[in-house]
């Protein structure tokens with residue numbers, strides 16, 4: 427198959443969909459890979475690294491879309507890319523259709539086959555192509571939180587791990603899923619006093635079993651949250667209710683019960699945030715202060731560490747990309763239900779229920795194609 431890797435053109439997006447190592451794998455399977463010049467630069471991969479494993483470089487994004495049977499990228503296509511996508515072309519990337527009507531309509535009009543990373547789903551309902559970014563954001567939340575606890579950055583001036591003779595910082599993590607677990611591991615490793623709150627008792631049991639002694643678990647309730655916020659230095663928002671907005675677990679009135687310089691990191695900002703005072707911020711201007719409480723709520727946290735994020739993402743996407751390239755999307759999706767659930771739009775038909783419902787568009791069952 428002819429595979430194309432365009433350079434990401436969305437603002438501040440430095441990731442790339444294939445590493446040189448990924449290209450090598452696809453070449454080993456007999457495929458032709460076109461990579462746009464400097465596509466890997468933002469993630470630290472030079473053009474020569476791609477050519478050395480057999481990729482062919484193309485100067486423009488138009489060339490890449492023009493030649494490829496399968497486009498593999500990272501972010502959803504932006505407006506400038508809409509008209510580049512061709513009929514029958516397979517596009518494998520994050521789409522997040524349900525939150526973007528113009529993109530959905532453009533992809534329907536393109537008659538391309540759109541396979542979305544975010545809806546590839548395993549039998550246990552986990553989302554293998556979202557997990558790597560949650561892992562990055564979870565770990566990063568503690569790195570950022572520790573930084574903003576420093577006094578010059580308006581934090582409480584407390585070192586996360588303390589020192590001998592001085593108590594460590596107290597970290598409270600709302601939600602013990604992927605983000606919360608990775609955050610807890612980082613905070614615990616730095617020596618902080620950590621508590622994870624979740625609504626799921628089985629999850630709390632599991633975390634209690636596997637976490638080190640400086641991580642405690644607590645049932646999530648308004649009462650417990652109100653008690654905890656009074657003396658916690660760093661609070662991480664990591665809850666998710668699939669398909670819904672995040673619940674507001676920390677309300678505006680609670681800020682006055684926190685100590686000045688407390689840091690709130692709302693990783694769930696992309697689902698509306700789980701703190702009432704959350705508003706999305708960017709890496710250029712990541713924080714703001716309300717009632718002496720520092721808020722960090724960057725909607726695209728992994729974007730700040732493109733090297734790690736690119737490798738983490740491609741570790742997860744490559745096995746699927748190889749199946750698609752080897753078999754073509756129809757056979758690959760027929761044989762792999764996880765991939766099949768990634769199909770959102772096929773040749774003008776919306777085949778994913780959530781997307782058709784979001785915009786009241788006709789739904790076509792997948793049986794028409796598979």
Ligand SMILES: NC(=O)c1ccc[n+]([C@@H]2O[C@H](COP(=O)([O-])OP(=O)(O)OC[C@H]3O[C@@H](n4cnc5c(N)ncnc54)[C@H](O)[C@@H]3O)[C@@H](O)[C@H]2O)c1
Nearest residue numbers: 560563601602603604605624625646665666694725726727
């Ligand atoms: N900002 C970013 O850059 C970024 C990056 C990756 C993920 N995220 C977001 O982080 C959030 C968490 O993702 P995840 O992969 O960890 O999800 P997950 O499904 O693995 O975990 C969510 C956890 O929240 C728990 N939960 C639900 N309601 C709760 C409540 N009221 N109190 C306490 N816990 C509750 C669930 O039981 C679950 O364990 C999502 O909104 C995701 O989109 C943001």
